[in-house]
Every structure is written in structure tokens, then in C-alpha cells.
Amino acid sequence: MESRRHSLLFAQLLGSIQRCPGFEALAGLVVLFAVFSFTATRFLTLESLAGIVTVASELGIVACGVTLLMISGEFDLSVGSVFGFSAMVFASLSNVGVPLVIGFVLALLVAFFIGWTNGLITVKFHIPSFITTLGTMMLWRGVLLAWTGGFGVRFWGKSLFLDVLNGQFFGGFRASALWFVVLVAICNFALTRTPYGNSVYATGGSREAARLLGIPVDRVKVVNFIIVAVLSGLAGCVQFARFASVDPLRGQGMELEAIAATVVGGTLMSGGHGSLVGTLFGVLLIGMVRSGLVMSGAPAYWYQAFVGVILIIAVIINTKLREWAK
Amino acid sequence: MKVGESLVKMVRISKNFGRVCALKDVDFEVGYREIVGLVGDNGAGKSTLIKILTGVFPPDAGEIYFEGKKVFLNSPKEARDLGIETVYQNLALIELMSVTRNMFLGREVVNKFFGLIPVLNMDKMREITTESLKDLGIDIRSTEEKIVNLSGGQRQAVAIGRAIHFGAKLLILDEPTAALSIRECHKVLDHILEAKEKGVSVIFITHNIYHVYSVADRFTVLDHGIKLGDFRKQDVTAEDIIEMVRTGQVREGICNS
Numbered sequence: 382m383e384s385r386r387h388s389l390l391f392a393q394l395l396g397s398i399q400r401c402p403g404f405e406a407l408a409g410l411v412v413l414f415a416v417f418s419f420t421a422t423r424f425l426t427l428e429s430l431a432g433i434v435t436v437a438s439e440l441g442i443v444a445c446g447v448t449l450l451m452i453s454g455e456f457d458l459s460v461g462s463v464f465g466f467s468a469m470v471f472a473s474l475s476n477v478g479v480p481l482v483i484g485f486v487l488a489l490l491v492a493f494f495i496g497w498t499n500g501l502i503t504v505k506f507h508i509p510s511f512i513t514t515l516g517t518m519m520l521w522r523g524v525l526l527a528w529t530g531g532f533g534v535r536f537w538g539k540s541l542f543l544d545v546l547n548g549q550f551f552g553g554f555r556a557s558a559l560w561f562v563v564l565v566a567i568c569n570f571a572l573t574r575t576p577y578g579n580s581v582y583a584t585g586g587s588r589e590a591a592r593l594l595g596i597p598v599d600r601v602k603v604v605n606f607i608i609v610a611v612l613s614g615l616a617g618c619v620q621f622a623r624f625a626s627v628d629p630l631r632g633q634g635m636e637l638e639a640i641a642a643t644v645v646g647g648t649l650m651s652g653g654h655g656s657l658v659g660t661l662f663g664v665l666l667i668g669m670v671r672s673g674l675v676m677s678g679a680p681a682y683w684y685q686a687f688v689g690v691i692l693i694i695a696v697i698i699n700t701k702l703r704e705w706a707k
Numbered sequence: 708m709k710v711g712e713s714l715v716k717m718v719r720i721s722k723n724f725g726r727v728c729a730l731k732d733v734d735f736e737v738g739y740r741e742i743v744g745l746v747g748d749n750g751a752g753k754s755t756l757i758k759i760l761t762g763v764f765p766p767d768a769g770e771i772y773f774e775g776k777k778v779f780l781n782s783p784k785e786a787r788d789l790g791i792e793t794v795y796q797n798l799a800l801i802e803l804m805s806v807t808r809n810m811f812l813g814r815e816v817v818n819k820f821f822g823l824i825p826v827l828n829m830d831k832m833r834e835i836t837t838e839s840l841k842d843l844g845i846d847i848r849s850t851e852e853k854i855v856n857l858s859g860g861q862r863q864a865v866a867i868g869r870a871i872h873f874g875a876k877l878l879i880l881d882e883p884t885a886a887l888s889i890r891e892c893h894k895v896l897d898h899i900l901e902a903k904e905k906g907v908s909v910i911f912i913t914h915n916i917y918h919v920y921s922v923a924d925r926f927t928v929l930d931h932g933i934k935l936g937d938f939r940k941q942d943v944t945a946e947d948i949i950e951m952v953r954t955g956q957v958r959e960g961i962c963n964s
Contacts, residue, residue, distance in 0.1 A: 574827050576815040579804075583812055586801035593763070593799040594813040595784030653803045 403659030405698055406646045409691070410666045413673065421676035429672060431553030435623070437668030438561035440638055441661065442616040445561075445568045446609030447639040448660045452572070453605050454585035454652030455510040459499060460613040460639055462521040464632030467492045467614030468621040469525055472534040481542040489614050495521060496610025500603030510606075518636065525629045533628030536621070546622035557619050564612070569657040581605065585652025641688060642667050645695040666691065713738050713772075714877060714908045715760065720769035722755055729755040730766070730932045737877065742899065742909040744919035747929035748952050753912050754796075756929070757879055760910075761793050762786040774876075784813070792874030796881045798866040802855040806847060807836045809854060810869050839872040840865070843898060860891040867895060871902055878902050879910045884918050896922050916952070920945040930955040936963035 417424045443460050450457055467488040474484035499517055503510045536543075547557045572578035583591035584598045592598050613632075621627045646663030648655025670687050717735040721728075730752045737743050745753050759766045762780030771778050773789055780786050786793075793799075800809050811832050817825035836850045845864040847857070854862060863883065870878055880899070884892045899909055899922050913919045919926070926943070928935040928951050935957055938948070943961060951957055 576817060576825055576827065579808055579812055579815060579827070582804055582808075583801045586803045587799075590795075590797065590799040590801055591812070593761075593783050593793070593795055595782065595787050596813050597784075653801070 402656030403646055403662045405695065405702065406659050406662035406666055409645070409695060410662050410669065413666060413669055417669065417673035417677065421673055421678075424673060424676050427552045429676065431555070433665065433668040433672050434558045435553075435555050435668075436671055437664040438555070438557040439616050439620050439623075440635065440642060440667065441561045441664035442557070442564055442619065443609075443613050443635060444639045444642045444660050444664050445564050445657060446605075446612035448643045448646070448648055448655055448657055449568060449572065449581060450602075450605040450609045451640070451643055451648050451650065452585045452652060452655045453581045453602055454588065455503065455602055455605065456514060456640070457496075457499065457510065457606065457609050458514040458636045459495065459518040459521060460609060461632035461635035462518045462525070463492050463495050463610050463613040464617035464620075464635055465627070465629060466495070466521050466525050466617070468617030468627040468631055469529065469534065469629065471618045472536055472621055472627045475536050475538070476534060481540050485542070485546075485618055488618055489611055492610045492614025492617075493607055496607040497603065499610065500606030503606070504599040504602055514636075522629075522633070529629045531629055533626055535626045537625075543622040543625070547619045548622075555623065557623070560615075560619065565657050565661050572657060577601075582653060585654075587653070638667060638688070641692045645692060647699055714741075714774060716772040717756070717760065718770045718772070720756065720759060720766045720771075722752075722759065722764075722766050728932050730759075733769075733929070733932070733934045735927060735934070736937070737908050737910060740903055740906055740908060741925065742903055742911060742923045744916075744923035744926040745910055745912045745929070746914075746916060746919060746926055746948060746952055748914075748955075750931065751929040751952075752932040753929055754881065755932075757793070757881060757910070757912060760786070761791060761879065787813070787873075790874070790876035791879065792870040792877070793879040794863075794866045794870045794881060794883055796885070798862055800854045800862055800866055803853060805851050805853055806840075806857075806865055807833050807850045809865060810836045810839075810850075810872070814873070835872075840868050843868050843871065843901075844894065859886045860888060863887060863891065863895065867898055871898060871907075874902070874907055877908050877910070879912070881912045882914070883911070884913060884915060892918065916945050916949050920948070928952065928957075936961075938963065 423429055443464065447457060447460065470491050471484050471488035474487060475481050495517065499510070499514055502508070503513045545556060547555050549555055572581060580591070580596045580601045583594070583596055584601045588598050617632060620631070642663035643655070643660050644650060645666060646656070646659030646661070648659060667688055670691065671684050674684055674687060675681055713736045715737040717733070720730055720733045720735070722730040733752070733756060735756060745756070747753050758764055760771065760780070762783050762785050765781070771780065778789065801812065807829070816828045816831045818828050820826050833850050840847060840850070843864070845868055847861060847865070854865070857865070863886065867880070867883065883895050887895065896918065899911065902909055911919050911923060924940055926938045926940070926948055928938070928948065935951055935955070938961065947958065947961060957963065
């Protein structure tokens with residue numbers, strides 16, 4: 382009797398965990414935080430936390446878009462290339478004396494265009510977005526390398542606009558953290574409280590059913606491709622504002638990190654389910670792994686291996702939780 | 708019957724898929740407050756005809772009149788806006804979304820933020836969902852429940868509830884009883900009759916002639932993309948219709964209206 386009540390309670394608990402988006406990633410975050418607090422002596426300082434947040438924010442701006450797109454059932458592997466390309470456009474225009482705000486807007490327009498073509502190609506020719514964006518990832522990276530001859534660009538001037546994009550404002554924390562939080566809030570609101578959000582979930586949940594109900598599924602996907610590209614471009618510009626330099630390989634590998642953060646946060650690869658709160662915790666987790674490992678004295682190379690392991694464990698836990706909750 | 712006298716009139720509809728002829732010169736009509744049974748064996752063209760009427764794809768040839776006016780339906784949304792509601796065979800429910808969100812998908816109740824940004828009015832939608840499902844005698848624990856956690860019958864009920872709630876003029880049911888228990892079937896048949904009482908016309912597509920026979924006023928029989936005929940209920944028995952579907956021929960002496 383007693384044990385039955387316990388198992389019932391357990392089931393209810395699992396049920397309510399299920400309804401809390403991002404709980405698993407939050408739990409992982411707490412565990413890792415505790416571990417690193419022991420293994421890395423300077424982990425529990427404000428600068429260390431600021432470092433984590435800075436890394437997480439730049440990745441997170443991209444991951445916001447990746448989450449929206451993944452919920453609607455598509456992928457974008459080209460985000461890293463768009464990140465680097467937009468940053469380079471921004472940097473180059475700034476160096477030839479174009480006002481920074483205008484250079485910034487043009488860089489985002491380039492990203493908009495790339496996202497738009499990604500979406501159109503995927504939707505019009507009915508090809509998997511994995512392929513489309515694998516192609517455009519290589520295409521834009523290649524164009525970027527050819528254009529720059531492989532050389533990076535530095536920006537020597539000082540500008541208020543760069544501070545707005547990513548200046549330090551408090552104990553090592555940077556403006557990118559604010560942009561990231563604002564974006565999470567906006568995207569989360571759009572996803573959960575507006576008709577557009579409903580269309581996104583429906584498009585990813587069942588394309589055919591959504592279409593029969595009159596939802597313009599193709600347009601929803603194209604819009605999400607544009608959103609993810611513009612956010613990647615924004616993140617590129619934000620990171621350029623931090624380093625005041627950009628090289629043509631900037632953003633390489635970011636596509637996979639952003640997908641990893643999104644999936645760790647509980648978003649389904651197959652679409653139709655996911656949350657931005659989960660992604661928020663997912664990017665913090667990945668940012669924490671990056672600094673935590675280094676501060677614990679592990680060679681930086683171990684970072685990728687560790688993220689890989691976390692990704693797999695997170696997905697196993699998510700899948701199990703979903704099975705138990707049924 | 709003149710154009711103005713029927714709710715839907717489809718004239719000489721043809722549709723080919725590649726070299727396959729799915730429909731050839733089919734006329735189809737639904738009167739006001741009429742329940743029409745659309746029957747025929749697999750591949751007869753029933754679903755194709757319905758998909759043309761619901762704007763999923765256009766016909767290669769032919770005309771469609773709705774309430775006497777010629778219409779061109781380019782998307783499911785346009786058909787929905789006219790007052791044509793469909794319960795598809797696959798139900799068109801999104802499994803990972805809640806009952807309420809499914810109910811209002813594509814036509815959410817919103818408040819305008821700053822007169823500009825549409826924001827979901829979840830309370831209102833929950834209220835309407837609870838009420839309209841209760842009206843139909845549909846029993847669901849919570850409208851927050853996701854579709855994936857419902858039984859086949861409950862899912863069917865939600866899909867039908869949605870169509871009836873919004874279905875102002877014409878309700879199309881594609882195999883609505885296929886996956887149901889006997890008790891659930893009778894509920895669905897009752898819902899169809901109730902819809903007619905409210906002034907709605909119904910197209911009922913099914914393999915189960917006995918189900919459709921018990922509620923329909925008239926039958927349209929298709930065979931390999933060609934219409935065998937329209938038959939009023941008083942002129943045929945259920946067995947006659949089964950015979951037609953099976954053989955693809957109309958026995959002599961049956962009155963084709």
C-alpha cells in the first residue's frame with residue numbers, strides 16, 4: 382500500500398517534471414556546477430561566471446533560432462558560416478569608413494538573404510534541410526575564404542555602438558548577456574503565446590495535418606530559416622564587437638554546438654516539441670563545461686569530448702523520462 | 708435542381724494524377740440540411756473528390772459552386788473560411804499539442820497587444836473547448852491533455868467536436884467510424900444527425916454502408932473515378948448499394964435520381 386502510494390507519487394512527480402520545460406538541463410547544470418566548484422578553485426568567482434555567460438550568450442543567440450527552426454522540423458548547418466560571413470561583412474564595411482550602424486544593418490541583411498535562400502531551396506525543391514544547409518555551409522565558408530584570402534580583419538577604431546553590442550558593463554559581464562536574455566524572452570513569448578508559435582509547433586508536429594488546417598507550413602519554415610540566419614549574423618557581429626577582429630574561420634563548428642545545446646535543452650530533433658527555457662539552460666551548460674574544464678586544469682582539447690558525452694547522456698535521460706511519464 | 712437550390716454543386720469534375728485518371732466528369736451535389744453518403748470501393752475517387760472540394764488540390768477540369776456562387780478553392784484555408792469543415796481520415800490532429808490548441812489551430816482567439824501583436828487568449832479558448840466538447844457529450848479529463856495521451860475514440864471525438872464547433876455550413880467526414888468501438892460509432896452517428904438538426908449539411912464517406920445508410924438522405928456511388936449515380940434512400944436498400952459498390956454496376960429497376 383505504502384509502496385504503491387510512493388510509486389504513484391513518483392509518477393506524478395515525473396508528470397510535473399515533464400510539464401516543466403528544460404528541467405533536465407537545469408538539473409544537469411546544477412550537478413555540473415557543484416562538480417566544478419570542487420574541481421576548479423577559481424570557478425566560484427564573478428569573473429569566471431561572467432566568462433561562462435559571455436560564451437553562452439554568443440552561442441545562445443544562435444541557439445534561439447536553431448530551437449525555433451528545430452521545433453518546426455528543420456535543421457540549419459550553415460549558422461556557423463553565416464556567423465563568420467556577417468561578422469566579416471560588418472568588419473570590412475567598418476574598416477572602409479561606413480558608419481557602424483549601417484554596416485551592422487547590412488551584415489544582418491546579408492544573413493537575411495542567406496536564410497531566405499536556405500528556406501526557399503528546402504521548401505521549393507523538397508530536399509532535406511540537412512542537405513541544403515550542408516551545401517550552403519560549405520558555399521558561404523568557401524566564398525568567405527576566397528574573398529579574404531584566408532586573412533583576418535582587425536578594427537582599430539573605438540565606437541559606442543560596439544559597446545552597445547557587447548561592451549563590459551558590470552564585473553566582467555557583457556552586453557551580449559542582455560541581448561541573449563531579451564531574445565530568449567521574445568522568442569519564448571512568440572512560441573508559447575502567439576498564433577505563430579502554434580503554427581511552428583504544428584508544422585514540426587505534423588506537416589500534413591497542419592497544412593490541412595490551413596497553416597502555411599512552407600512560409601513558417603522559410604520565416605524560421607530567416608530568423609535563425611539573422612540571429613546567427615547578429616551573434617557574429619556581437620562577437621566581433623568583443624574581439625574587434627574576425628577571421629574567416631570564425632564560427633566553424635558552431636552549428637553543432639548550437640544543435641547540441643538545443644537538444645540538451647529537451648527539444649526534439651524530429652520537431653514538434655521543445656522550449657527556449659530548455660535551450661537557455663543548454664547553452665549555459667555548454668558554456669560552463671568549456672570554462673569549467675579549463676579551470677579544472679584539463680587540456681582545452683577535452684572540451685569537445687565532454688560535450689559529446691553530455692549530449693548523449695542528456696538525450697538518453699530525456700527519452701527515458703518521456704517513456705516513464707506515459 | 709438549379710444551382711441556387713443546393714449548398715454545393717460540383718460540375719463535370721475531372722482529375723488525373725500522371726496517367727492515372729482519378730475522376731472523370733463527375734457531378735456532385737449536396738442540398739441544404741442534407742446528409743449525403745459518398746460511397747465506393749478503394750480507389751473509386753471519393754477522397755480525391757473531397758480533397759478538391761476542400762481546396763487541397765484543384766481539379767483539372769470542372770466547376771464548383773458554393774451557395775450558388777462559383778468558387779475557386781486554392782487552399783484548405785479558403786475552404787474553411789467558406790464554412791466547409793472536414794474531419795480527415797488521419798484526423799489532422801497534432802499529437803504533441805493540447806486538446807485546446809488543436810481545437811483552435813489556425814484560427815486562434817487572440818487579444819491584440821498595443822493593437823498590433825496578436826496574443827493567444829488561452830482562458831477563452833479553454834472555456835470554449837470545454838463547453839463545446841461537453842455539448843457533444845465528449846468526455847475528456849482535461850483540455851490541457853496532449854492528443855498523444857488520448858484513445859482513438861477520444862481523438863476522433865476531438866476532431867469531430869472541432870469540425871462541428873466551427874462547421875458553419877458543410878461538414879465532411881472521411882471514414883469517421885473506421886477506428887471506433889460500437890458505442891463510439893453510435894455517438895458519431897448521433898453527432899451527425901445533431902449537426903443536421905442545427906442546419907448543417909453533411910458529406911459522409913465510408914466503407915461501412917450500414918453506418919451511412921442509417922443517417923444519410925441520399926447516396927452518391929463512385930466507381931473507378933466515374934459516378935454510377937445518385938440514389939435517394941427511399942429508392943434503394945443498403946444491400947442494393949453494397950451490390951453496386953461490389954460490382955460497379957447499377958441493377959436494372961433501381962431509380963437513379
